[in-house]
Amino acid sequence: MSLSTQPYKGARDFYPEDKLIQKYMFGVMRRVCERFGYQEYDAPILEPLELYSAKTGEEIVNEQTYAFEDRGGRKVALRPEMTPTVSRLVALKRQEFAYPARLFNIGGRWRYERPQRGRYREFFQLDVDIFGVDNISAELELIQLMDTVLKEFGATESMYQIRINSRKLVDYIIENYLKLDKQTGHDLVKLIDRMNKLEPTKFEKELTEIVGSKLKGVKELLQIEKLTDLPEALKDLQSVKELTDTINSLNKLGVQNVSFDISLMRGFDYYTDIVFEVFDTHPTNNRSMFGGGRYDGLVGLFGVEPIPTVGFAMGDVTLQNFLETNKLLPELTTSVNAVAIILGNEYANAEPLIRELRNGGLNIAVDNTGRKLDKQLKSADKSKVKNVIIIGNDEISSGKLTLKNLDTGKTVKLSARQIMRELS
């Protein structure tokens, strides 16, 4: 029986044309992060399972981790997210970092979920985190960075919406305004987090089961769209003031498509304060794309003094859907500038010319199959490379190579130096 050619379920192969798209996307992310002074880091894709037990959230840990025992009996997991890892790295070298410490990573994450549009089991994320800033300028910077990434891709404000809320405000509402007990509050938050995935009637049924007689009060709150529409009893809270400041400051910095969203929870248990997300408004997608928030307590779990932190993670799958739906992906072409076709058996004599072209910055693939010219030309055409350079005895002795553009069919005789100018 032969082996299967299919990739593992829910994971993707990246053929050169797919890899070009990925490299383009990661390249834009990397450039913007570096512009904002962030530095790239990485860490093993395997982590101790216990790293996620504390704060990642029940669903991911119990149902979605790729967890197993290694040959030495250690319980490990393929990282489902990067936040616990970056917190571990900062905790380990806490004294060596200068603050604010700005870190980013682009890499693979694994979650055992049902594959569907916008969701794979192996996906890639840009994670951006700032450590050591205890005021909202950190949130401001990260939201501005997220926004700059999208604009760098060519997105305009109507294509997405930035939504913002505060865990502190939510906690206050549950405890002091709705006066719900801890478990009820927890269940309510988890339900609202799933709100957009549920049928409205199913949502209302579950909501009634959780909050009982307080249904009307909760529904009224969920209809609030502006901070100024909050009940008087909430308006003077510090968390509301910070949300107002953040939105106003973003407006001043030119980010207009940002709004308060009282139903925004973000799944992770570690968020402690402001949370935010970017929502893809295209009717085809109409869903949360990515987000983040402040998590001041995570570094402290490693037995060192906590560090105030804000971070977000941008996934590749929803982002690529967004770019494709809005036709924002540029046409990407192969990195190969030309296929060199060598007539006869002249490789050793042709090699210095090819080397000169490569040293001049051109990417040259050589057809070294020894086939006939027409077969080589056909193959070069199939490879989507735009040019062939034909090198035979004449070309070697004269130093003038034959350059053929496969799109136009145009043929010219040029020196290696002229070809470099022509193709670069």
Next chain:
Amino acid sequence: MSLSTQPYKGARDFYPEDKLIQKYMFGVMRRVCERFGYQEYDAPILEPLELYSAKTGEEIVNEQTYAFEDRGGRKVALRPEMTPTVSRLVALKRQEFAYPARLFNIGGRWRYERPQRGRYREFFQLDVDIFGVDNISAELELIQLMDTVLKEFGATESMYQIRINSRKLVDYIIENYLKLDKQTGHDLVKLIDRMNKLEPTKFEKELTEIVGSKLKGVKELLQIEKLTDLPEALKDLQSVKELTDTINSLNKLGVQNVSFDISLMRGFDYYTDIVFEVFDTHPTNNRSMFGGGRYDGLVGLFGVEPIPTVGFAMGDVTLQNFLETNKLLPELTTSVNAVAIILGNEYANAEPLIRELRNGGLNIAVDNTGRKLDKQLKSADKSKVKNVIIIGNDEISSGKLTLKNLDTGKTVKLSARQIMRELS
């Protein structure tokens, strides 16, 4: 109890200074591969375990894979190597590729081995493969590419040695010259593959156990250092002719440090013809660095017509040891050009200036802690960023920013445009 800050045993965290080295190394690899017309691909780090059962070799599959069952009962493994994966990719889209197809990948691999100098459980490899060339020009190109990568790092020929052998020659020797049975031949190959890791007396003892009365003949063969010293009965073999051609052609192309090594086996079971490796000759290292060979049968395991293939894999750990031992790693500096220190509470007013600098190509980190100037300067100094830009009310109104070089202490007042010229 607090969580451990240590990475998983045998795996590495890459802090920004480590990541800079990795990016430098991968950047050189990527550039050379692209110069030779290779295109980058990728694939999931999880693969079906059976992918490795066929040809990867007993030791890796039975003792070193990170194998487990996923939540759906599938037997999977973290890929210990890339060759079966790239063969799977080519088999799946066999008709869509133009040949020769040139592919490379740089990514993580996992093997459960005892961590030691030059060996981690998570390591990274450059894998380079060429599909569709059935003559030795493919071997020539890949050896030349390996060699170009090392020279691009600044290596000179005395630092390493390229060794070459042929599985076909070895098979012929075992079957027709030594006339050993299949199992004995297999054991002999596996022993010779481990030769450099064994004490000479232990090697000789095991060798005697395997070949018995043929010990003298085997030892004589193992002492051969040149193709011309092979016994007459072997000299006219096609495999010997191809080895001779390959070495002579490499010499002509300017690669002199290449030699025949009859003891070179390379561990993987899938090699079918010429095999080669690069040996690190520095006394501190003195070991095989990386290698590859021809494996014409692997694509055929997926139920399609086989494709002649040559490939090699270059690991990051032995390579970094090599570069460090030979002092070939350049001094790498942070990507951050300057820390912007904002006096007072002027972020909203300073932001347009910072944005101008970033749009001009500079990477600017902002100190948004609101601390006193001296604390901000101290922190910028600790971060190893070379410059700070001080922005206060005066600077905002005059448009002249204060640029301070933290190495020299020199301070100048410059416009944003002048700073761009100064720092880029």
